[in-house]
Amino acid sequence: MTRDDQDRLAAEHVLGLLEGEERTLAERLLDSDESFQALVRQWRTRFAEWDNTAADVVPSDVLWQQIEAGLEAQPAAAAVRPAPPARRETSPGLLQGLWNSLAFWRSFGMAGALAALLLALGVGYFADKATRQPTLVAVLMNEANQPGAVLRTFADGRAELTPLGNMEIPHNHSIQVWTFPDPAGAPVSVGVVQTAKTVLLELRNLPRPHSNQLFAISVEPLTGSPTGLPTGPVVMKGTASTAL
Amino acid sequence: MKAALGEMASPALDLNDALGRCARGDRLALRAIYDSEAPRMLGVAMRLLRRRALAEEAVHDTFLQVWRKADSFDPARGDARSWLYAILRNRALNILRGETRTDLVEDFEPMGLVSEEENAEAVMMRLSDTGSLKRCLERLEPARRQAITLAYIHGLSHGELAGRLGVPLGTIKSWIRRSLVSLRECMT
Structure with a gap:
């Protein structure tokens, strides 16, 4: 790679324009190659003036508290070595860190949605559970950030979609369920649904779904999207988590 | 606008010094960086991410990384401010890439929390x-x-x-x- 190529790669890395192989290459060079690091630093300095054109936005009052709570959970590099795991779990600092951590609350929100859902599904679910343990569960949240449907995948490649609450499908339309087996790739349809009730979906032709895989539902013509990609608005989405 | 920018610049914090103190575990130094830079950082993140909640998440994650990596900052190899903003931009761009892949339409945020695109x-x-x-x-x-x-x-x-x-x-x-x-x- 010529010096000019490296320089272009460094600049496009700083701009955030790299994708795919070039992005991986730039990240590798940034970790290992001092001359590349120097090129990146030069471009950062050249472009830094743009950062000064952003209007100041006053952070919300809790942002600093959340950062400070995050510090509890991860001591500074130079501070004492982390206590052994057994002690860390019981340390009040860590608990307080969790209490304030964005990520924790985010997962707690999902867990709460899941708990509500399990209640909604009722006793039948539990009676059936031994034989029909789902492998992954995705709670799809609607525009109002409320659980709108739940999707469960099973070890045999089937999946089940259960709409929640008062989901309505617009007249003369369907909802179509999509997933992203490759997070960087195009969505793939896994089923078209005309009535709001629990339905089976077919995932057998797709790579085995993984946790964090995204599922989304769009509104489509009655027979599904004519293009093979979502054409209507996305009304719900959520990522899958491993069912324990 | 000019006046606001001027005010921001006046409490001159020595970022090199503050990062050095962070590396030694001084939280007040991190707080000083926050007070001096967070509003601008949030503005930069808002331009990239549009949504306030995501932008605050990027700033949050950035400060945790600054705290963790402060001892790896070397003033001889570049300016402290551009080091800070490089962490912020990396974090925000990663969030942006993750989000745009998943967001087929931009209709999830209530009006008013989304920043306008700038000319x-x-x-x-x-x-x-x-x-x-x-x-x-x-x-x-x-x-x-x-x-x-x-x-x-x-x-x-x-x-x-x-x-x-x-x-x-x-x-x-x-x-x-x-x-x-x-x-x-x-x-x-």
Whole structure:
């Protein structure tokens, strides 16, 4: 790679324009190659003036508290070595860190949605559970950030979609369920649904779904999207988590 | 606007010194960086991510990384401020990439929390007259200037730029490349 190529790669890395192989290459060079690091630093300095054109936005009052709570959970590099795991779990600092951590609350929100859902599904679910343990569960949240449907995948490649609450499908339309087996790739349809009730979906032709895989539902013509990609608005989405 | 920018600049914090103190575990130093830089950082993150909640998440994650990595910052190898903003931009761009993949339509945030897209020429006007970026951008054709500005401040991809500016993808790529060559010549 010529010096000019490296320089272009460094600049496009700083701009955030790299994708795919070039992005991986730039990240590798940034970790290992001092001359590349120097090129990146030069471009950062050249472009830094743009950062000064952003209007100041006053952070919300809790942002600093959340950062400070995050510090509890991860001591500074130079501070004492982390206590052994057994002690860390019981340390009040860590608990307080969790209490304030964005990520924790985010997962707690999902867990709460899941708990509500399990209640909604009722006793039948539990009676059936031994034989029909789902492998992954995705709670799809609607525009109002409320659980709108739940999707469960099973070890045999089937999946089940259960709409929640008062989901309505617009007249003369369907909802179509999509997933992203490759997070960087195009969505793939896994089923078209005309009535709001629990339905089976077919995932057998797709790579085995993984946790964090995204599922989304769009509104489509009655027979599904004519293009093979979502054409209507996305009304719900959520990522899958491993069912324990 | 000028006055607001002026006020921000006045409490001159020695970032090198503050990062050194962070590396030694001094939380007050991190707080001082926060007080001095967080509003600007949030502004930069808002331009990239549009949504306040995501932008605050990027700033949150950035400060945790600053705390964790403060001891790896070497003042001899670059300016403290650009080190801070590099962490912020990396984090925000990663969030942006993750989000745009998943967001098929942008209708999930209530009105008012989403920042407006800024016009590249307006951004030009706010660049300092004394810095070289403005002078060197002025040498580019307006459409090319717009492409590179939108890429940096809003994190638009080649494909998004092509759509926005109504030109083929290959054209955008060569515009960006030529603009970079011109900027490098002009700014060194």
